[in-house]
Amino acid sequence: MIRLLRVIQLNLVSKPQRHQVYFYCQSQRSSTVVQDIDVEFKESSANVNLNGKLGFEPFKNIDGISSLLKAATSNRRIDHVFKAIALLANWSLAKKIDFKEVEEDANYGEFVSVLERKGIHMSVRQIITALKNLRIIGLPSDSFLIESLENDLLWNLKKVTVSSLLSILEFQHQYVETEKQKKVVEEAVLALEEQWTDVRVARDFQIIYSLCNIFSADFMKNIEDHLAEKASELSILDLSNIIIAISQSKRRPLPVLRSLGYQMFKQNDLLSPQKIKNVFYALDTLSYCDDALLGKLSSDFLDQIKNVKNPSVIGTVSYCVGHMHWKDKTFLNGLATWVVDNINECKPNDIVNLITTLATVNHIPDNIDELISTCISKLDFSLMSNISIVNVVWSLTLLGQVTSDQMAKVLEPSFVSQFPIDNPSCIGSYLKILNINAASELIYTSYSGPKLQLNSNNVEKLSITRSRDDLTLHNQALKILHNFLPPPKYIRENIKTILGFIVDAELIVDKNCKPLDLTDYSSSLAGYSETKDLPEGAQKVAIMIWNFKDYNKGLFSLTGPNAFAIKLLNKKGYKVVQIPYNEVSRHGKSLKAVQNFEEKVKKSLQM
Numbered sequence: 001m002i003r004l005l006r007v008i009q010l011n012l013v014s015k016p017q018r019h020q021v022y023f024y025c026q027s028q029r030s031s032t033v034v035q036d037i038d039v040e041f042k043e044s045s046a047n048v049n050l051n052g053k054l055g056f057e058p059f060k061n062i063d064g065i066s067s068l069l070k071a072a073t074s075n076r077r078i079d080h081v082f083k084a085i086a087l088l089a090n091w092s093l094a095k096k097i098d099f100k101e102v103e104e105d106a107n108y109g110e111f112v113s114v115l116e117r118k119g120i121h122m123s124v125r126q127i128i129t130a131l132k133n134l135r136i137i138g139l140p141s142d143s144f145l146i147e148s149l150e151n152d153l154l155w156n157l158k159k160v161t162v163s164s165l166l167s168i169l170e171f172q173h174q175y176v177e178t179e180k181q182k183k184v185v186e187e188a189v190l191a192l193e194e195q196w197t198d199v200r201v202a203r204d205f206q207i208i209y210s211l212c213n214i215f216s217a218d219f220m221k222n223i224e225d226h227l228a229e230k231a232s233e234l235s236i237l238d239l240s241n242i243i244i245a246i247s248q249s250k251r252r253p254l255p256v257l258r259s260l261g262y263q264m265f266k267q268n269d270l271l272s273p274q275k276i277k278n279v280f281y282a283l284d285t286l287s288y289c290d291d292a293l294l295g296k297l298s299s300d301f302l303d304q305i306k307n308v309k310n311p312s313v314i315g316t317v318s319y320c321v322g323h324m325h326w327k328d329k330t331f332l333n334g335l336a337t338w339v340v341d342n343i344n345e346c347k348p349n350d351i352v353n354l355i356t357t358l359a360t361v362n363h364i365p366d367n368i369d370e371l372i373s374t375c376i377s378k379l380d381f382s383l384m385s386n387i388s389i390v391n392v393v394w395s396l397t398l399l400g401q402v403t404s405d406q407m408a409k410v411l412e413p414s415f416v417s418q419f420p421i422d423n424p425s426c427i428g429s430y431l432k433i434l435n436i437n438a439a440s441e442l443i444y445t446s447y448s449g450p451k452l453q454l455n456s457n458n459v460e461k462l463s464i465t466r467s468r469d470d471l472t473l474h475n476q477a478l479k480i481l482h483n484f485l486p487p488p489k490y491i492r493e494n495i496k497t498i499l500g501f502i503v504d505a506e507l508i509v510d511k512n513c514k515p516l517d518l519t520d521y522s523s524s525l526a527g528y529s530e531t532k533d534l535p536e537g538a539q540k541v542a543i544m545i546w547n548f549k550d551y552n553k554g555l556f557s558l559t560g561p562n563a564f565a566i567k568l569l570n571k572k573g574y575k576v577v578q579i580p581y582n583e584v585s586r587h588g589k590s591l592k593a594v595q596n597f598e599e600k601v602k603k604s605l606q607m
Contacts, residue, residue: 029210059083059450065097069107078118081111091135099138116148124164127152128171141177150180157184157191165191166207173211185214193219200230202238205580206245220251234269240279247282257286261293263339273308276301280320289553298331305334311552314338315350322357324560327552329363334342336365343374348384351375353393361394362550362560371403381409386418387429394432397439399562407440408449416452421461431464434500435564442571454498456527462496470547474504477584479547481505483600490515491543497525499572501565504545513605525572539605542574547581577604 030321062068065088072084091097101109116131118556122130127149139146153168160168168188176182196219199205204228212220231239236534247255271279276297283289301317308314318335321328339346339354355375358365366370381389393410409415410433418431419426439453452458466474478493485491485507495503503525509514516538522528526541550562558566566576577600 004508005450018120023483027395047225055210059087059238060190063334066105066107069102069105069111073110073114073592075105076114078114078121081114081118082122083132084111084134085115085130085137085579089451091227092137100133102137103524112145115145121284122152124153124168127156128167132139135175139183140173145179146434147180148236150184153184154187157187163201163204165195166204166211169211169214170207173214180545196222196226199223199226200233202234202242205242209242209249209251212251214248224253226277228256231256231259231263233265236264236269237275238262239269240275243286244348245279252286252288254288256415259290260292261288261290265290265292266297270293270304271297272403273301273304273311273313277313277320280317284320284323285326289326291515291553294321294324294326294554295328298326298328302331303332307340308338309345311339311346311350314342315347315353315400317354318350320355322353322360325361325549325552327363327555327557329555332358332361332363333367334365336371340367340371340374341376346378348379351378351499352388355395356391360400361559362557364399364561368401368442368520372396372399374488383405384417389415390419390429390432396562397436400438401524402444403443407436407444410436411440411450411452413450421458422463426462427463431462431500435561435568437569438499441569454527458601459527460496461497464502466494466502473547474545475579477579477597478505478591480584480597481543483599485515487521491517492523495523495526498527499525499565501561503542503569505543507541507543508534509538509539509541509605510535513602525574541577541605542569542580543600543601544569545576545579545581545584551580577601 025445038594059068059071062071067517068084072080075078088097092099122523123293131146131149134146134149150172153172157165165188169185169192172181172188173183176185194217201210208215208223209219216566227242234242243257243264246257279297283294298321313337320326321331335354336358339351343563355372369517381390384392389408393402396406407497416433419430421427421430434452434454440447440449440451474494481491485505487493491505491507493505495506497503506518506523506525508518508521510516515536520532521534522531524530546558546564546566548564550559551557552559557563566578569576579597583596583600
């Protein structure tokens with residue numbers, strides 16, 4: 001299916017005063033059919049019959065390949081040949097002709113002759129357009145005609161602008177099958193690397209990022225330094241397009257992103273909701289959370305949210321802000337209101353994205369009761385994947401909106417068996433099921449449906465891994481704790497719990513806040529039966545060490561899963577001591593750090 005992507009104006013060299021239009025039509029291997037026809041021709045050439053009449057005098061009465069080639073070469077004008085190539089390409093895409101028919105036509109030799117002899121007079125844009133269409137018609141890479149046009153490109157490399165060089169690379173990097181094609185790419189790259197200071201247009205920066213793998217590291221460094229300096233000269237639309245291009249390049253140049261984000265934040269112009277959605281997605285892909293920029297995007301989106309007609313825009317934005325842990329209460333309330341007002345247009349995935357995000361950032365919107373009742377009525381569990389069902393029920397559990405029937409659905413043994421505990425790909429969903437099971441026992445005490453039968457054997461099988469950054473932070477914090485709480489006598493570490501998360505350290509203190517020897521006490525958190533009653537006034541303590549990613553951005557607070565973990569621990573009878581990442585890194589391993597940690601533990605227990 002040919003898809004019209006865009007229409008732009010082009011002045012042909014032979015007719016500088018006459019506007020032409022050309023159409024990009026997408027096909028396999030990113031090939032692009034370029035239809036260059038006079039403005040009088042209103043319909044897409046993909047729908048033109050071989051005997052169709054065109055609003056261009058030489059082509060008015062064509063009835064097939066032969067008459068088209070003859071008309072195109074009657075006066076040996078290159079622009080006529082150029083139009084004929086575009087029509088042949090479209091007919092080829094529509095499977096109305098085959099290249100062999102073109103090649104065997106009596107007029108083909110003259111057609112090729114005109115293109116070869118007068119190709120030198122074509123602009124770079126026209127040469128690229130001709131090459132694209134010739135590839136679609138079916139000419140092989142090593143054909144004389146294609147190589148002739150590639151020679152014309154080589155001839156022009158030293159004379160063209162940076163934008164033209166990038167247009168050459170944008171097309172030619174897809175075709176490096178012959179030595180000639182490799183040479184075109186290599187020479188164009190060399191020419192561009194000599195002129196990097198002339199890159200000024202936003203689209204040129206976008207193309208460079210789309211082709212970044214073919215450039216040297218030094219060139220990309222120069223370009224990124226240059227872009228950071230030029231950012232203040234670009235419009236908010238240009239800046240957003242470049243951020244989107246960077247997100248697709250698998251690069252993450254933080255200085256550039258900071259510069260682009262700052263310049264976007266400074267501008268008062270509004271991006272469309274669709275573009276804001278794309279920027280959210282780009283920032284999420286880049287794992288780049290700039291509070292000022294996200295705040296502007298959220299505010300600008302809310303200003304235009306009544307104009308949003310496509311629910312997938314809301315669904316994608318909801319997913320991205322949840323994945324980035326961006327919490328803006330007003331923004332989230334606005335998304336929730338839009339979904340309620342437009343529930344009939346929303347698809348299940350859009351609804352799931354919003355509910356999951358609200359749980360992830362721990363936000364209860366103003367219309368929570370109406371939102372949940374409206375959304376749940378649109379969700380049919382029988383049509384949803386098991387993973388989606390777990391995500392929805394888990395989210396409702398964290399939001400305090402889950403029903404007994406919903407919990408029973410997820411805790412049914414036959415359902416749980418779909419998530420084997422020893423399957424790494426299932427571990428995320430299984431931990432959520434453990435959260436739901438813990439809630440059914442500790443929070444929803446009237447629940448009488450099925451529950452998981454857990455013990456220490458189940459917990460030991462849990463394959464919960466931590467990132468290197470998390471391990472470094474936790475090890476550093478635990479080393480400080482060891483100075484006044486030596487393990488294993490006084491603290492247990494890294495406990496995998498039946499609640500569905502890891503507790504960094506566990507201890508027991510007496511009524512005077514003195515740590516007790518843990519030898520005679522088992523950990524119920526890990527699924528063991530309690531072997532000995534606690535002394536009167538004694539208190540179980542859980543220590544949780546929070547890294548930067550454990551907090552929301554925007555409104556700084558613990559994410560939903562972490563806040564829920566504290567809630568479950570409290571319900572389990574534990575006092576929770578929280579150690580944030582900034583306290584660990586600030587104190588280091590000094591004597592003062594030990595004193596501060598000890599004081600923090602004591603204060604937390606006395607609260």
